[in-house]
Amino acid sequence: MIIGTAGHIDHGKTTLVRALTGVETDRLKEEKARGISIELGYAYAPLPNGDVMGIIDVPGHERFVHTMAAGAVGIDHALLVVAADDGVMPQTLEHLEILQLLGIKKGTVALTKVDRVLPERIEEVKLEIAAILSVTSLHDSPIFETAASQPGDLGVQQLRAYLEVQAQMMATRPQDGLFRLAVDRVFTLPGQGTVVTGTVFNGKVAEGDVLRHSRSGQEVRVRSIHAQNQAAEMGVAGQRCALNLAGIAKEDIIRGDWIADARLLQATDRIDIRLHLLAEAAPMQQWTAVHVHIGTQRCTAHVALLQEGAIEPGTEVAAQLVLDEAIFTIPGDRLILRNAQASRTIAGGMVLDPYAPARKRRSAERMAYLQAIDSLVATGSPAALISHAGHGVSLSQLQRLSGRAMESLTVPGTQRIAQADGDALLIDTARWQQLQQQVMESMGRFHEKYPDEPGINAARLRRIAWPGLVHSQHDKLWRALVDQLLADQTLASSGAWLHLPSHSVQFTPNEQSLAELLLPKLEAGRFDPPWVRDLAAATGTGEEIVRQLLRKLSRQGALTQVVKDLFYTAANMDELARTIQALASHTANGEVVAREFRDATGLGRKRAIQIIECFDRLGYTRRVRDAHVLRPDAQWHSHSSKA
DSSP: OEEEEEOOTTSSHHHHHHHHHSOOOOOSHHHHHHTSOOSOEEEEEEOTTSOEEEEEEOOOSGGGHHHHHHHHTTOSEEEEEEETTTOSOHHHHHHHHHHHHTTOOOEEEEEEOGGGSOHHHHHHHHHHHHHHHTTSTTTTOOEEEOOTTSTTOHHHHHHHHHHHHHHHHSOOOOOOBOOEEEEEEEEEETTTEEEEEEEEEESEEETTOEEEETTTOOEEEEEEEEETTEEESEEETTSEEEEEEESOOGGGOOTTOEEEOGGGOOOEEEEEEEEEEOTTSOOBOTTEEEEEEETTEEEEEEEEESSSSOBOTTOEEEEEEEEEEEEOOOTTOEEEEEOTTSSSEEEEEEEEETTOOSSSTTSHHHHHHHHHHHHHHHHOOOHHHHHHOTTOEEHHHHHHHHSBOOTTOOOTTEEEEEOTTSOEEEEEHHHHHHHHHHHHHHHHHHHHHOTTSOOBOHHHHHHHHSTTOOSGGGHHHHHHHHHHHHHTTSSEEEBTEEEOTTOOOOOOHHHHHHHHHHHHHHHHTTTSOOOHHHHHHHHTOOHHHHHHHHHHHHHHTSEEEEETTEEEEHHHHHHHHHHHHHHHHTSTTOEEOHHHHHHHHTOOHHHHHHHHHHHHHTTSEEEETTEEEEOTTOOOBOOGGGO
């Protein structure tokens, strides 16, 4: 169990921790000189069952509330400290508000310095404490009267015994999540290197594990582990751990960073949250500036309202935070909001969608999506989220949203679509079938309108079948859907053209005979086929007759017209498409330039440009400045066997 202290400055938190554990948590020279805590302090005490109880001692001064918030994140049990002489003070109340907003539901009260006041004062302060706790989740917390500066104080002994029992009774946190540790301290040890400490939010870690540092993206290897201040082979959720890391310098890590499983880490600067505005706060207007405390990180942000009108004090609503710097978070994480001056706590909340959109953030569809994520947090089941995601959700995204590994996930009524990059797309089966039907109906309408066309390229079909869904986040779904329709032979392809299997262009006997003469000549020409005038002369046929037949063969998919009167066979176009793909695969950004294509094909510069621009028109590539890149939603389907 991890205990976190809370309370006003000079109420004896550090003295109490020292009396409970024998550990002096004020370790800085400035702390010792001024007699106040400035940084987080850590103490540990062994339990009768062999486990270890950890205590985080937080500063009480209002200037260090941000440090207190970093220490309170991830604790299991609050130790609220109130001095009998002062009674409840401003930071007592603010710390208590922070504990509530972080969802801390178990706690104990230590009434300190009882040796300095009369019994009547003790009873008066106890009534005061009971009153402020009565409206919180800590309303049943026992109050222990202590005089921690007195050796062998009975109240301290009773408090220690109670905390030991609570620690031994506490249920173990689930350990099935992907590992995350919120860094609150970093230092070096001679001969060992970089060490980070923090609370393990999710999962478990073992010596030798390879993790990732959130802010830099660097891979780190765990050399050794101390869990609850003891050498260990493994650290688990709910423990305070020190990780000795290889592969990163101390200077690269700061408080607020995460050491985590790489599958969880995706930076964001816009999050949707469930926000609870404190009753004592002013109404929250659009674009209110706030300080955000999440994990052990502190940053600034603005609140974008997801409703009409201001957020009223004492209410809980969905809202969006637009952050001034990137953070790493998952649904269910708690956060604290302080005002623009960072002088008082005004709200708290829970992360819903870490990757919130800038547009259409108030739509009914968005609100339903946030409810589905809320269900994921509450139940652990992604069924509602998958059902709501009309265009599917990737397995990698589900892992980031749930905080758990899901490679073996199976959800009834869900279509799982494998992806080339090893990821998978999960979509409701009924919705998958509906999307397929949309494509097939669009294909049928196209053939009715353009019966002489061989088909339609994938990019154009997508715009017709899925208007408004042409953004990159839908690329994987589109490719998977087209591949499935082709595999099922519900859809057919001819080079760059997609069409219904029953769609074909009819030829007369004379046209068929002439085609049998023309096609071998075009095939033999490979990358430099004869022009219409050359074919007409070679076959003794009029140029216009040859031209019209070649255009008809193009509509069938047997040929592709690159420029006027210049046609390439399907087999040769297949080979040219493979050449473009090979050139693109050898560049970091997937670009192909005319010079490289010219050299690879042995053509002149003019012809090379004409061919690449033809692939642009077919939707296989697109021009970007002076180069051409493969379209992510386009695949070249060989049709040379039908030429």
